[in-house]
Amino acid sequence: MTTKKKISAASAVDVVPKGTNDVWVYTDIVKEHFFHPKNLVMDASAMKGYDGLGMVGSPACGDMMKIWIKVDKKDDRLQEMKWQTFGCGSAIAATSMLSVMVTENGGMKIAQALSIKPQDITKRLGDLPTRKIHCSVLGDKALRSAINNYFIKSHQKDRVVKEQVRIIDKAANVTDHDIEEAVLEGAQTLEAVQKKTKVGVGNPEVIPEVEQLIRFYTEKYFG
Amino acid sequence: MKKNIYLDHASTTPTDPRVVKAMEPYWTKYYGNPSSLYQLGLQSKNAITLARVKISQLLDCQADELIFTGGGTESINLALKGVLQKNPGAHFITSSIEHHAVLHTADTLKKLGHSVSILPVDDQGFIRLEDIEKAIKDNTKLISIMIANNEIGVIQDIQKIGALIEKINRERIAKGLPIIYFHTDACQAGGTLDLNVKKLHVDLLTINGSKVYGPKGVGALYMKTGTNLGPIIDGGGQEKNIRSGTENVPGIVGLATALELAHQSQTKENARLIKLRDKLIKEILAIIPKTRLNGHPSQRLPNNVNISILDIEGEAMLLYLDEIGIQASTGSACTSTTLDPSHVIRALGCPYEVAHGSMRFTLGKATTEDDIDYVIKHLPKIVDHLRHASPVRVDMDEVAKAIKNAPRQIIEL
Ligand SMILES: Cc1ncc(COP(=O)(O)O)c(C=O)c1O
Numbered sequence: 001m002t003t004k005k006k007i008s009a010a011s012a013v014d015v016v017p018k019g020t021n022d023v024w025v026y027t028d029i030v031k032e033h034f035f036h037p038k039n040l041v042m043d044a045s046a047m048k049g050y051d052g053l054g055m056v057g058s059p060a061c062g063d064m065m066k067i068w069i070k071v072d073k074k075d076d077r078l079q080e081m082k083w084q085t086f087g088c089g090s091a092i093a094a095t096s097m098l099s100v101m102v103t104e105n106g107g108m109k110i111a112q113a114l115s116i117k118p119q120d121i122t123k124r125l126g127d128l129p130t131r132k133i134h135c136s137v138l139g140d141k142a143l144r145s146a147i148n149n150y151f152i153k154s155h156q157k158d159r160v161v162k163e164q165v166r167i168i169d170k171a172a173n174v175t176d177h178d179i180e181e182a183v184l185e186g187a188q189t190l191e192a193v194q195k196k197t198k199v200g201v202g203n204p205e206v207i208p209e210v211e212q213l214i215r216f217y218t219e220k221y222f223g
Numbered sequence: 224m225k226k227n228i229y230l231d232h233a234s235t236t237p238t239d240p241r242v243v244k245a246m247e248p249y250w251t252k253y254y255g256n257p258s259s260l261y262q263l264g265l266q267s268k269n270a271i272t273l274a275r276v277k278i279s280q281l282l283d284c285q286a287d288e289l290i291f292t293g294g295g296t297e298s299i300n301l302a303l304k305g306v307l308q309k310n311p312g313a314h315f316i317t318s319s320i321e322h323h324a325v326l327h328t329a330d331t332l333k334k335l336g337h338s339v340s341i342l343p344v345d346d347q348g349f350i351r352l353e354d355i356e357k358a359i360k361d362n363t364k365l366i367s368i369m370i371a372n373n374e375i376g377v378i379q380d381i382q383k384i385g386a387l388i389e390k391i392n393r394e395r396i397a398k399g400l401p402i403i404y405f406h407t408d409a410c411q412a413g414g415t416l417d418l419n420v421k422k423l424h425v426d427l428l429t430i431n432g433s434k435v436y437g438p439k440g441v442g443a444l445y446m447k448t449g450t451n452l453g454p455i456i457d458g459g460g461q462e463k464n465i466r467s468g469t470e471n472v473p474g475i476v477g478l479a480t481a482l483e484l485a486h487q488s489q490t491k492e493n494a495r496l497i498k499l500r501d502k503l504i505k506e507i508l509a510i511i512p513k514t515r516l517n518g519h520p521s522q523r524l525p526n527n528v529n530i531s532i533l534d535i536e537g538e539a540m541l542l543y544l545d546e547i548g549i550q551a552s553t554g555s556a557c558t559s560t561t562l563d564p565s566h567v568i569r570a571l572g573c574p575y576e577v578a579h580g581s582m583r584f585t586l587g588k589a590t591t592e593d594d595i596d597y598v599i600k601h602l603p604k605i606v607d608h609l610r611h612a613s614p615v616r617v618d619m620d621e622v623a624k625a626i627k628n629a630p631r632q633i634i635e636l
Binding site for chain 2 (some may be wrong): 034035037040042043044055059060062063064065066084085086087088089091092108212215219
């Protein structure tokens with residue numbers, strides 16, 4: 001049997017585009033957090049007495065993150081943030097840095113922790129190679145998921161925040177949520193998603209990330 | 224002193240000092256343009272002729288069946304585009320585990336109006352003969368299948384495939400159909416395998432210097448007499464008008480010297496490498512739980528070890544290994560420019576997470592048993608550390624099931 005598809009040889013066998021050629025060199029801060037991660041959990045079975053637990057990602061996408069938090073309820077601050085990750089150097093360093101950021105100086109207010117963006121983390125890391133930024137976007141999501149879990153467990157359901165959308169292609173005004181919708185509607189190739197959203201048509205540099213997302217959501221809903 | 228163990232020879236090899244020495248005179252002493260008719264020109268021309276003869280002996284072909292190029296990628300582009308530009312709209316067949324040089328060229332061919340079929344491989348990495356037969360169409364003009372894979376080292380039975388294509392061609396001639404040319408990418412095999420083009424039954428074969436302790440940026444294309452192929456670089460008409468441009472004389476001399484040296488020590492060196500390779504494979508699989516060898520255990524390059532280590536990610540492993548002086552490579556998405564995990568390991572039917580956790584160690588001339596022992600000693604500790612820090616627990620049975628149930632279809636572009 002053979003299948004007939006309108007795809008490229010490269011994407012057909014997962015090779016995808018040429019052309020992103022920035023070098024990737026890690027800063028000393030990234031290395032420090034990678035080789036000596038802070039607040040890393042080495043034995044998940046020993047994790048007890050936490051207030052919130054969050055988990056996002058999947059190993060198929062190359063990144064998966066689990067975060068445990070302890071909350072100072074009186075002050076509404078994060079007391080502890082512990083984590084585990086399946087991920088590359090950037091993912092490990094970014095999560096380690098995130099755990100430092102939210103617990104330093106007596107702990108971050110929950111409201112502020114909820115608004116942390118990946119860029120805030122990469123800035124503290126002294127920048128990541130552009131190509132690796134997507135590896136750092138899971139930490140803040142996992143933290144929000146842990147905080148939401150805390151809200152639910154502590155009967156503050158009204159405080160639960162819906163996951164924010166992220167703009168993927170400014171020109172086409174397409175968000176990760178739009179891509180998620182497109183995949184849910186059955187578009188599982190770049191071409192199909194582009195037909196629905198026009199993502200990356202005038203902005204080809206976003207295509208690797210779009211394909212990553214397509215795979216992520218395909219895996220999530222149909223995997 | 225910090226260790227420096229280079230286990231990435233599939234990526235490139237150091238140039239052998241004897242090769243450097245052979246190239247040396249052609250930079251400043253014999254710098255003439257081979258096309259010039261005076262002494263200096265003749266010296267350069269003779270050097271190229273001698274290199275051509277040497278390589279033709281190794282491949283068992285005529286000297287004038289070799290075209291020198293600027294590396295493996297260029298030879299591949301020349302073979303594929305060179306044949307198909309003479310056959311508008313013709314059909315091209317290749318495999319899902321080829322180097323990007325072939326697969327991206329296939330995309331370009333598609334855009335130029337050709338049709339392309341991509342063959343699947345089985346769980347060990349082999350192309351099945353029946354898939355080749357199935358994929359062939361009346362207008363098929365070229366088939367390209369690599370002899371040895373750069374990621375998982377698997378060695379295809381090119382001899383058998385070549386013989387099959389020859390048999391099919393005899394039938395096609397009787398039916399008045401165009402004959403099919405057969406190209407093999409032998410970049411990874413130049414130092415270790417027998418590349419006798421007659422025994423392999425190939426019409427076109429690509430080799431390069433970068434993987435055989437020769438210079439980078441130089442390669443050759445074997446082109447059987449009578450193969451109808453046009454140039455992809457036009458100009459002054461060098462290399463039988465197939466590859467114009469002033470010849471890279473030191474590079475060509477270096478390529479011939481490197482291939483000759485590799486040939487001299489081939490049998491002994493292969494045996495030595497196979498012993499080290501098998502030790503590394505056996506020990507990693509025995510010591511580290513939840514590991515999987517990618518590619519066939521023995522039908523693989525003597526220097527290639529490719530193992531997926533589950534529940535952790537390859538780039539993290541790579542960085543830890545680098546920190547203790549081991550330089551290797553991974554099929555993880557995070558080290559590719561495209562954010563996609565290895566297409567070769569995926570083609571075996573492996574789920575993404577298996578590709579993300581794949582590590583490739585490719586040994587070389589300088590690799591010692593001590594080096595292998597060093598890896599065996601340190602890798603388990605790194606894996607253990609990263610696994611403790613990982614929330615993922617992949618089910619090995621699920622992986623086995625996924626591989627067994629992988630679709631393995633011929634993809635038509
Ligand atoms: C199998 C294979 N084909 C082609 C190439 C491309 O060769 P080059 O880098 O000389 O252009 C390589 C090396 O990268 C290779 O391993």
